[in-house]
Amino acid sequence: MTTNQVKEIDIAFESRITVMIPYPQLGREQLRVVLRSLIDLAEQNIKGLKVEENFYDTMYHYLEDKKATWINGRVLKSLVKSAISLASSESEKRGLEHIILSWKVFLPLLNQAEEANNHLREQITMFRQMNQLARS
Numbered sequence: 001m002t003t004n005q006v007k008e009i010d011i012a013f014e015s016r017i018t019v020m021i022p023y024p025q026l027g028r029e030q031l032r033v034v035l036r037s038l039i040d041l042a043e044q045n046i047k048g049l050k051v052e053e054n055f056y057d058t059m060y061h062y063l064e065d066k067k068a069t070w071i072n073g074r075v076l077k078s079l080v081k082s083a084i085s086l087a088s089s090e091s092e093k094r095g096l097e098h099i100i101l102s103w104k105v106f107l108p109l110l111n112q113a114e115e116a117n118n119h120l121r122e123q124i125t126m127f128r129q130m131n132q133l134a135r136s
Contacts, residue, residue: 019104026073028063034073035059038080039101047055052102059106070117082109 026034036056043049062068083106084099091099 016085031063031071031073031076032060034076035063035080038077042080042084044103046088046099048098049084049087050098050100052100055101055103055106058103062110070114075113075117079106079109 043051064069083101086109087101088099089106090105091097127133
């Protein structure tokens with residue numbers, strides 16, 4: 001299990017943890033390297049995978065946005081895997097030889113992940129407030 005909410009772990013939960021390894025939040029440049037590495041690896045292992053020309057520039061611009069601070073390496077890995085899977089399915093349906101990884105495929109997944117992240121944060125905030133009320 002991983003978390004970036006270490007300060008919020010309660011005593012009962014912490015007692016069940018054997019080892020805690022701290023990982024710092026990745027910077028934008030580090031996320032760029034992770035993204036490039038994930039896609040390069042996929043291109044080496046998936047026959048016919050092509051990355052749209054402007055994909056990296058568009059994604060790098062997105063990562064520079066201050067609202068994109070919720071993205072980490074784990075999220076990027078999941079998004080890349082899902083985007084490649086969707087692109088592959090789309091290519092199969094159209095009878096194409098190549099799988100095109102494009103911003104058009106990636107953006108809806110990114111939006112869904114961001115919405116899920118926001119919803120999770122709202123739920124955590126609500127839970128913390130209820131927990132504080134119960135303690136007082």
